[in-house]
Amino acid sequence: MTHRLELLPAVDVRGGQAVRLVHGESGSETSYGDPLAAAQTWQRAGAEWLHLVDLDAAFGTGDNRAQVAEVARSMDIKVELSGGIRDDASLAAALATGCTRVNLGTAALETPEWVAKVIAEHGDRIAVGLDVRGTTLRGRGWTRDGGDLYETLARLDSEGCARYVVTDIAKDGTLQGPNLELLKNVCAVTDRPVVASGGVSSLDDLRAIATLVPEGVEGAIVGKALYAKAFTLEEALEAVSV
Numbered sequence: 001m002t003h004r005l006e007l008l009p010a011v012d013v014r015g016g017q018a019v020r021l022v023h024g025e026s027g028s029e030t031s032y033g034d035p036l037a038a039a040q041t042w043q044r045a046g047a048e049w050l051h052l053v054d055l056d057a058a059f060g061t062g063d064n065r066a067q068v069a070e071v072a073r074s075m076d077i078k079v080e081l082s083g084g085i086r087d088d089a090s091l092a093a094a095l096a097t098g099c100t101r102v103n104l105g106t107a108a109l110e111t112p113e114w115v116a117k118v119i120a121e122h123g124d125r126i127a128v129g130l131d132v133r134g135t136t137l138r139g140r141g142w143t144r145d146g147g148d149l150y151e152t153l154a155r156l157d158s159e160g161c162a163r164y165v166v167t168d169i170a171k172d173g174t175l176q177g178p179n180l181e182l183l184k185n186v187c188a189v190t191d192r193p194v195v196a197s198g199g200v201s202s203l204d205d206l207r208a209i210a211t212l213v214p215e216g217v218e219g220a221i222v223g224k225a226l227y228a229k230a231f232t233l234e235e236a237l238e239a240v241s242v
């Protein structure tokens with residue numbers, strides 16, 4: 001059976017505020033107010049998932065852990081938690097929020113043995129974010145090169161990684177449309193579900209991503225388009241419901 005594309009509205013937190021960045025670059029943020037209010041807005045609009053990111057923890061410019069944990073705990077919907085989860089303590093704290101899964105990024109590039117261990121321990125509560133420029137992975141809030149996408153993917157597949165969140169950094173926060181080629185190429189080399197992230201600008205972009213569900217795309221993260229009111233979440237859910 002082919003499934004409907006899941007939608008994950010994003011709440012990215014920096015300095016205590018919900019923000020969106022362009023290309024994930026520090027300093028490019030537009031602020032959208034209280035993260036909890038944003039998360040509650042998406043929940044009320046019918047979201048089944050929330051993609052919640054602690055950007056300060058990702059960049060190493062502090063953290064919003066307490067606030068992000070409070071948002072995660074107060075949601076009745078599934079939460080994917082991301083940003084700066086790199087060791088036992090940060091993973092335990094993230095999982096203790098009751099989130100459905102966490103998204104590891106930098107750790108998958110810098111401490112692969114630890115990531116293999118936590119994949120073995122936590123199964124599908126662990127996803128790995130593959131954030132790329134071209135086919136080069138980026139870590140530390142997308143500021144440092146971290147190896148080849150396909151080599152890393154093969155390694156993580158062999159370690160049993162349950163799911164990948166794939167972001168084309170060149171598209172992220174730009175409203176320029178998703179990188180469908182990248183998504184197809186990743187789906188062609190792994191049988192694990194893929195969550196698409198970055199660049200969604202329109203309902204047609206979501207419909208285009210939805211055509212890749214049979215190839216292995218499971219969900220799409222939507223950030224800026226919702227905050228910029230390019231469409232409503234209700235319209236987005238309707239667009240992918242067929």
Ligand SMILES: O=C(O)c1ccccc1NCC(=O)[C@H](O)[C@H](O)COP(=O)(O)O
Binds near residue numbers: 024058175198222
């Ligand atoms: O997810 C991270 O850990 C992260 C780290 C550093 C910079 C950005 C990061 N995430 C950004 C997102 O997850 C966006 O919310 C998502 O890609 C949505 O993008 P868009 O729809 O283009 O606004």
